[in-house]
Amino acid sequence: xxxxxxxxxxxxxxxxxxxxxxxxxxxxxxxxxxxxxxxxxxxxxxxxxxxxxxxxxxxxxxxxxxxxxxxxxxxxxxxxxxxxxxxxxxxxxxxxxxxxxxxxxxxxxxxxxxxxxxxxxxxxxxxxxxxxxxxxxxxxxxxxxxxxx
Numbered sequence: 001x002x003x004x005x006x007x008x009x010x011x012x013x014x015x016x017x018x019x020x021x022x023x024x025x026x027x028x029x030x031x032x033x034x035x036x037x038x039x040x041x042x043x044x045x046x047x048x049x050x051x052x053x054x055x056x057x058x059x060x061x062x063x064x065x066x067x068x069x070x071x072x073x074x075x076x077x078x079x080x081x082x083x084x085x086x087x088x089x090x091x092x093x094x095x096x097x098x099x100x101x102x103x104x105x106x107x108x109x110x111x112x113x114x115x116x117x118x119x120x121x122x123x124x125x126x127x128x129x130x131x132x133x134x135x136x137x138x139x140x141x142x143x144x145x146x147x148x149x
Contacts, residue, residue, distance in 0.1 A: 007121075008121050008122030008123070009121065009122060009123060010121070011118055011119070011120070011121035011122075012068070012120065012121030012122055012123035012124060013121075013123075014111075014114075014115075014121070015065055015066075015068065015071065015075075015115050015120055015121055015124070016066055016068075016123075018065060018108070018111045018112065018115065019061075019062050019063070019064070019065030019066030019067075020062065020066050021062075021108075022058050022061065022062035022065065022078060022108060022112075023058065023059055023062030023063055023066055024062070025055075025058050025062070026054075026055045026056065026057070026058025026059030026060075026062055027055075027059055028055075029043065029044050029051060029052070029054075029055035029058070030043055030044070030052070030055045030056065030059055031043050037051065037055070050084075050088075054081055054085065057077060057078065057081045058078070058081070060074075061074040061075070061077050061078040061081075062078070065078065065112070065115065067124070067125050068120040068121070068123065068124020068125045068126050068127065069124075069125040069126060070126070071115065071119065071120035071124060071126050072115070072116050072119065072120070072126075075112040075113075075115040075116045076112070076116050078108065078112040079108075079109050079110075079112035079113045079116060082105045082106075082108040082109035082112065083105075083109045085102075085105040086102045086105040086106055086109060089102075089105070090102030090105055
């Protein structure tokens with residue numbers, strides 16, 4: 001059985017799940033929903049550095065990655081923000097993610113890096129826009145029954 005035909009849809013589903021999880025992570029810190037910031041049930045103060053800004057990046061980039069719009073730039077920003085979170089927030093508490101509670105930051109960082117490299121998959125607004133642009137930019141070939149202009 002050739003599983004290659006599932007590459008585009010599988011990548012799309014991976015991207016959507018990662019985007020949704022990142023969006024939920026941001027919404028919890030911004031609005032105190034889904035357990036709130038760090039499980040406190042509360043939101044972070046508006047403009048607080050770096051937590052509130054990280055949550056804003058998570059919500060915006062999570063949404064963009066979820067729907068597949070501006071996917072690669074959004075995933076790059078998300079990956080970079082998680083690398084920053086890992087090295088600045090978690091890594092000083094221990095070298096390995098299992099010791100410094102940085103597993104989530106490391107996983108998000110590498111998952112978004114994968115999306116940057118492989119793209120959004122076939123089920124994405126980026127792909128839809130690309131197909132439409134290609135259809136508009138490329139004139140239809142003249143057929144046998146076409147009338148010359």
